[in-house]
Amino acid sequence: MAKRPPITNRVRELREAHDQMSQSALAKAIGVTRQTVIAIERGKYSPSLESAFRIARVFGVGLEDVFGWEGD
């Protein structure tokens, strides 16, 4: 298996804080499949910049509140 990308995220935490928003609902809101949301939450996939911005906008926070660099 390839090394995981060094990008961390709080997608799951933010999703749960938003009235337990489902993975499907988030996927629909940002225009990806539920499998991609699962992969992002597990740290197996780093989304495109566009999707990253879409995720941040769905939660009404900044990009850096959702994504971070491992170790920072």
Added chain:
Amino acid sequence: MSFWEKGYLATGLAVLVAGSGYFAIVWKQSLALGSLAPPNWILFSAYLVVLMALSGVSFLLLGRAEARSDDGPEVGDFDERDRLIRMKSLSATSHVLSLGVYVPLVWFLFHQSGDLLFHSLIGGLVLAEATMCFLHVFNYNRAY
């Protein structure tokens, strides 16, 4: 497993089943003839029909199964991750396909056997197609 992941797995297995069937029959015919069996359009058509039928039926069954699950709206959807996985898988597959074409051609230069060329090209195609399907499944499960 996503719809596409299951679909590629099913198609990969269909390619292997149809390819194995083709070569099992060629092997049997060759043993009966005492030399390599010549290409035969009935066998080749049967291989294509079995391949298309197996992959078609598996996608149909998968589509129905997914439509009943929570992933229903996603059936057939293709997003940025799917596109990236497809690009990576096809890029690696192109090398296997080149090898599957060049090796039989080089072989032909030495053996001058059109029958061998035909069967080995089919073998190269089966190998490339199976590689493409299993690389998709592999890439869906790796992190990047």
